[in-house]
Amino acid sequence: MPLLRRLWWGGGDREPRTVPDALRRAEQRRREGRYAEAGALVARALELDPDNLHAHLLAAYLHVARRAPAPAKAEFHWVLDRDANHARALLGLARIALEEGDAHASHDLLRRALRFYPDFPEAKALLDAVRARATARPSAPPAPVPPRVERLRLPGTGRALIVGRADGGLITAQPVSDDAKDVSEALAHMLRLAAAALTRAGLGPLHRAIVVDGHDAVFTRTDGELVVSLALPRATDPTQGLLDVNRLWSATLHELGLTGAAPAIAPPVTPVNTPAASDSTGASHAPQARARTR
């Protein structure tokens, strides 16, 4: 008996004897976030009926839910080998392709899903996000970095600065590092997905982000074309972090010749050119961004 099943039935629950019973109980566990238990029930269903398509699809979902993309792909492919137009299997593979950075494959899979099920809302939402990524691809080589941009001054607690384009292209980074280009691309990809989610939620275009991990709090500002991202210690007060990234945003626009509002090199403290926060997210501070989009 597989390990997961031994763990589950070690608790004394009755083992399901039919495939529908196993799958019904697996779906119930899945709804409760009990993925290992659901997986054991699906394994039982597949013992009883190894070619059950629903069980393979559910197995794929559970692998994704448990953050195991490789076996999930194998199960989605198993389903597609039997039903080449299975929209949910196509969507599942598209999401994994996007996760793996293959936007082209993701786009093709979503188009296939929508060809047969044009009103598939999840596929439509993801396709919009993937298209945004495709249209953000650079069509021309990057322009030389204006030297003064490289001299943007970080605040005292600043750990790193990335200035890039919404297509992921790196403009400049401090400190200069080998992975700055990769960070810029990952940041742009994440911001595109966030922008798509905000739009779906009816909240409007993305302006700011704060991503906190075990080490840093990364404050980002964007207008959909330019991205300025500042890494600060994770304990940084959100208002202070937003003020710091606002200052660097204004200075970057000035150095790139996109606005005349900011001083050439702004001081690395709460700047006089950045208005006091009107709210805790600083969300109303977008005069330069709005001016650029007009």
Add this chain to the structure above:
Amino acid sequence: MRLKLALEHDSATRGRHVRDIVQELKRLQWVRGALIVAPDGFVIAAELPPTAEVDPLAALTATLGRELETSAARLGRPSFSTALFSADDGTMFVAGSRIGYLVVLADQQVNVQAIRGALADAVALIDAAWAGGEVNPS
């Protein structure tokens, strides 16, 4: 701001309690809605305004959550704990947990620290309740 919840570690009650967590998040000041979505995009629990389309939003936030996790792993960084995305008409928070992503939609003037604290509480409750009952893959 603390979530007024304590999860029982009995696996049979987890489904109900995870819905309680979403309801508690929804009750916080300036919060318009909340959901918990599995990494595969499956909606575990949702309390969203009627104008929000649950399934597309869940698909996108699950993909976003996975992107936050996988990009951090690719770059050798610790995984994210919370993320905030601010727009013209509101703010979206995302937090990672053992069973998926907690998502909060809030007004623009929301108290960021309060929501982040509430999300940290919710993640701690979920992780504690699920710690004994789930086995990590691979």
